[in-house]
Amino acid sequence: MSATKRVQQWSTFSRMWYLYDAQWQDPFHSAKVLSPYLTGQNKPIYHPLNDCGDHVVVINSQEIALRGDEWKKRVYFHHTGYPRGASWTLAWELHQKDPKMIMRKAVFKAITSNLVRRTCIERLHIYPGSEIPEEIKSNLSGQIRPVMPVPKRLQEYSKEEIENYPKVFDFPNDYILR
Amino acid sequence: MKFQAKCNMRNQTIFAIPTRNTNQNTQWFTNQNTQQLTNRNIQQFSNVSIYTSITAVNVISKRNFKAHWVAPTLRELKRRKVIEDDLNGGPKIFHRSTFLEWNYDAEIFAFSNRLGEKFNDLSLRAALTHKSYIERETARLSDIGVESNLQFQDNEALSQKGGELLSKFTNGYLRAVFTQVPEELIRAMHDFLTSNPTLETVARHIGLGDLMLCADFPCKTETYVKSFKAIVAALAESSGEERARIFVQDLVVTQLYGQDVNELWNPVDPVGNLTAILKREGKAEPEFRLIRQAGSNSILGVYYVGLYSDKNFISEGAGESLEVAKEMAAREALKKFFRTEDSMRALPFGRQLKNIQSKIAQLENQPNIPLSEWISEKVMSAVH
Numbered sequence A: 001m002s003a004t005k006r007v008q009q010w011s012t013f014s015r016m017w018y019l020y021d022a023q024w025q026d027p028f029h030s031a032k033v034l035s036p037y038l039t040g041q042n043k044p045i046y047h048p049l050n051d052c053g054d055h056v057v058v059i060n061s062q063e064i065a066l067r068g069d070e071w072k073k074r075v076y077f078h079h080t081g082y083p084r085g086a087s088w089t090l091a092w093e094l095h096q097k098d099p100k101m102i103m104r105k106a107v108f109k110a111i112t113s114n115l116v117r118r119t120c121i122e123r124l125h126i127y128p129g130s131e132i133p134e135e136i137k138s139n140l141s142g143q144i145r146p147v148m149p150v151p152k153r154l155q156e157y158s159k160e161e162i163e164n165y166p167k168v169f170d171f172p173n174d175y176i177l178r
Numbered sequence B: 001m002k003f004q005a006k007c008n009m010r011n012q013t014i015f016a017i018p019t020r021n022t023n024q025n026t027q028w029f030t031n032q033n034t035q036q037l038t039n040r041n042i043q044q045f046s047n048v049s050i051y052t053s054i055t056a057v058n059v060i061s062k063r064n065f066k067a068h069w070v071a072p073t074l075r076e077l078k079r080r081k082v083i084e085d086d087l088n089g090g091p092k093i094f095h096r097s098t099f100l101e102w103n104y105d106a107e108i109f110a111f112s113n114r115l116g117e118k119f120n121d122l123s124l125r126a127a128l129t130h131k132s133y134i135e136r137e138t139a140r141l142s143d144i145g146v147e148s149n150l151q152f153q154d155n156e157a158l159s160q161k162g163g164e165l166l167s168k169f170t171n172g173y174l175r176a177v178f179t180q181v182p183e184e185l186i187r188a189m190h191d192f193l194t195s196n197p198t199l200e201t202v203a204r205h206i207g208l209g210d211l212m213l214c215a216d217f218p219c220k221t222e223t224y225v226k227s228f229k230a231i232v233a234a235l236a237e238s239s240g241e242e243r244a245r246i247f248v249q250d251l252v253v254t255q256l257y258g259q260d261v262n263e264l265w266n267p268v269d270p271v272g273n274l275t276a277i278l279k280r281e282g283k284a285e286p287e288f289r290l291i292r293q294a295g296s297n298s299i300l301g302v303y304y305v306g307l308y309s310d311k312n313f314i315s316e317g318a319g320e321s322l323e324v325a326k327e328m329a330a331r332e333a334l335k336k337f338f339r340t341e342d343s344m345r346a347l348p349f350g351r352q353l354k355n356i357q358s359k360i361a362q363l364e365n366q367p368n369i370p371l372s373e374w375i376s377e378k379v380m381s382a383v384h
Helices: A003-012 A027-039 A091-097 A101-110 A117-122 A159-164 B039-044 B070-087 B104-115 B121-128 B131-144 B156-177 B183-193 B196-205 B221-239 B241-251 B270-280 B322-338 B350-363
Strands: A017-021 A055-059 A075-079 A086-090 A124-126 B004-006 B013-017 B027-029 B286-294 B302-309 B312-319
Touching: A003 B302, A003 B312, A003 B322, A017 A027, A027 A055, A027 A101, A027 A117, A075 A091, A086 A091, A091 A101, A101 A117, A101 A124, A117 A124, B104 B121, B121 B156, B121 B221, B156 B183, B156 B221, B156 B241, B156 B350, B196 B221, B221 B241, B241 B350, B270 B286, B270 B322, B286 B322, B302 B322, B312 B322
Parallel strands: A017 A055, A055 A124
Antiparallel strands: A075 A086, B004 B013, B013 B027, B286 B302, B302 B312
C-alpha cells in the first residue's frame, strides 16, 4: 500500500469522539439520536460487521428531564435469577442510586438488539456532571446538538439585556404592586 | 407399418421395424440394441427393407445416465493427476506448435493484422528468432549430419535498437504529458514502463509466446522482453518511426494507467524540498498547523495537519501521529505543485494525442527540470 493509501485508509476508519450535553434533555429521545453514532450508521462505510462506531461522551446526565410524571411512574425491573430476586425500582430511586443508569439503559435499548450492542455501549461514556477526565477530554473531536433547546434562565440574562428587552407595557415607576 | 412409441421409463424410443409378415414377426428394438445393429445383424433381416417406408425421422435425445462408478472414478483420476503434476513441478505444458493446424506463416500474418500494423516479413521473422534457437537448430542438424545453410537472422541487433526506441518514446510521452514533474519522477516512470516485468506482460498479451522461435520453453522473461523490443525496431524499420511511436504509446505507456505515480517515486525529505521550492519562488516559509484531531489518547488517534504559506492554505495531510500528518501534508503540497494528485487528469491516449505527437517527438531529448532546481515559473503550462 502506498503512503497516501495507507493514510487514507487510516483516516477513513478512524473513530470520532463526540460530546453530548444531556442538560434538561429527554434521555429517550437523546438515545435515539446517539445510537446511530455508536453503531456507525452515520458513516458511508457502515456495515453491521464493520465495527466503525464512534465514541460518545455524555455530560450532565444528572440533569436529564423525563416527561410528565415518568419520574414517579417509570419502573425499572431487575431479577437476580435467584428465587425472590425480582425488584421494581422507580426512575427517581434509580437516579438517586446512580445518575448514569437511566441514560445508559435508554441508549442500550435504542441500539438494535444484536451481538455488537455490548461493544457499542462500551463506547458510551457518561458523566453525571460537566467534569470529564483529561484523557477523555483530549480525545474529543466533535459535538452533537442537543435534542431539545435549552431555555435561558432569567439569572443568565445580563442587566443590559433585561433593560433593553422590548416591552409592550410596563408599570409606572411610582406604582405599588400588591 | 411404421410407428414410434415413447416408453415412459428411461426415455427410450422403441422402433418397430416392418417385416414381410407384419402381423406375426414384428421385431421390437430399443435404442440400446439398435446401436448393436451392425451390418451383420442387418443382413439377418435382409429380406426386410428398413429404410423404404420411413418418411420422417424423429431425433430424440437421450438423458445421460452414466453408471454409478463413472463419476467417482473420474474424480479419483483427477486427484491423482493433480498430485503427479505437483510432484513434477506443474502440469505438462506444450507449445502451440505441437498441436494440429499450426501454420507459422499464417500465424505471422495474423499477428501483424491483429496489431493493425504492417511489418516487413523478413524483419518480423528476424525479430521473433532467437540466437538460442539458431544454435540449437544448427547443432541438431549437424548431429544428423546435414550441412546447415540456415539463413536465419537473430534478433540481437533489432532488440538493441528497439530498446533505445522504447526508451526514447516513453520519455517523450512522459515529458509531454507530465510537464510539471521533476526529472527524477520521469525517470522512475520510465524505469517502471521499460522494466522486464512490464514488458513481459505486454509481450505475453500480444501473443509472442506462441510465435517466438527460442530454445527455452516455457520462455524466460528476458526472451519475451528481447522479442518485444525487436518487434518495436522491426516496426520502425517497416512502417516508420511515427507508427512505432504510436505502437509504444498504445501498448507500453498504457501500462501506467491506474498506477499511482507517486508510489514509483517521491522525495526522501518532502518538508525540506518543499521549503527549498517555496524559498526559490520567493514565497514565505511553510507553516504547519493542526486542523483537526480525534482520539489523541487512544491507539486509533488521527491528526489532520494543514500547510500554510503566508496564511494561504496549500494542502492538508492526515496521519496517526503529528509527524506523519506533517510529512503527508508536505507530500500533498508537492503533488499539488507537480500536478500528480489523486484527482489529476486522466492520461491521454489514442486520438487525444493527435495534436501533440510533434511535441512528444520534440521532448524526447529534452529532460524536465530536476527537483533541486524545480520552480513553477520554469515549467511549461500543461499541454493537454
